[in-house]
Amino acid sequence: xxxxxxxxxxxxxxxxxxxxxxxxxxxxxxxxxxxxxxxxxxxxxxxxxxxxxxxxxxxxxxxxxxxxxxxxxxxxxxxxxxxxxxxxxxxxxxxxxxxxxxxxxxxxxxxxxxxxxxxxxxxxxxxxxxxxxxxxxxxxxxxxxxxxxxxxxxxxxxxxxxxxxxxxxxxxxxxxxxxxxxxxxxxxxxxxxxxxxxxxxxxxxxxxxxxxxxxxxxxxxxxxxxxxxxxxxxxxxxxx
Numbered sequence: 001x002x003x004x005x006x007x008x009x010x011x012x013x014x015x016x017x018x019x020x021x022x023x024x025x026x027x028x029x030x031x032x033x034x035x036x037x038x039x040x041x042x043x044x045x046x047x048x049x050x051x052x053x054x055x056x057x058x059x060x061x062x063x064x065x066x067x068x069x070x071x072x073x074x075x076x077x078x079x080x081x082x083x084x085x086x087x088x089x090x091x092x093x094x095x096x097x098x099x100x101x102x103x104x105x106x107x108x109x110x111x112x113x114x115x116x117x118x119x120x121x122x123x124x125x126x127x128x129x130x131x132x133x134x135x136x137x138x139x140x141x142x143x144x145x146x147x148x149x150x151x152x153x154x155x156x157x158x159x160x161x162x163x164x165x166x167x168x169x170x171x172x173x174x175x176x177x178x179x180x181x182x183x184x185x186x187x188x189x190x191x192x193x194x195x196x197x198x199x200x201x202x203x204x205x206x207x208x209x210x211x212x213x214x215x216x217x218x219x220x221x222x223x224x225x226x227x228x229x230x231x232x233x234x235x236x237x238x239x240x
Contacts, residue, residue, distance in 0.1 A: 003025065008021050048078070055073070057071055057072045070108075073104065100142050107158065112135040164185045169181050179207055204218055
């Protein structure tokens with residue numbers, strides 16, 4: 001992390017090193033943070049608390065976590081603690097929470113609206129070809145709860161005027177891998193401009209490393225949808 005300017009205070013007391021940063025300029029935003037590390041009964045204890053507002057998500061997440069799929073201007077708050085006799089042990093013990101919100105951004109690697117419209121016409125077409133393109137969004141929000149080195153995604157949602165994506169699952173901090181599932185939905189807008197029921201939903205999975213995750217459709221759900229479509233059509237005809 002590179003600070004453009006910062007007010008820092010560092011102290012050492014009873015073998016514990018503490019560092020606080022106030023009003024620092026980082027990634028175009030304003031950062032306040034406090035961190036400490038020192039001896040404990042189980043080895044070494046680590047604590048970290050940070051809040052950054054109006055930062056460049058692509059640069060910030062790319063530098064800190066090597067995640068380069070997200071763009072936008074956002075805010076992030078994060079509180080974590082961990083304890084152990086090695087870096088790996090501390091990573092496996094991390095506990096805390098975080099909140100992320102991005103505005104007017106983009107998700108690189110997939111064009112959600114294009115995929116939804118294609119699969120809406122032919123649900124089983126192009127299952128292996130979800131990657132590529134760029135998805136612009138108005139807002140991305142997520143709440144993260146961390147326990148024993150596992151970050152659980154809660155209340156995660158991406159919104160645009162034409163689609164909505166909900167996301168849940170978890171990420172391993174020590175192993176740097178993802179196991180997420182979600183649903184992408186096209187929005188239907190009536191004549192008054194109000195959003196009504198979505199005409200098509202795409203269930204999907206995100207798995208693999210943080211650096212290069214795989215985006216996969218939930219094939220079983222799509223097959224069920226494809227097989228059920230003619231049955232629903234025939235049932236509707238019988239009711240007429």
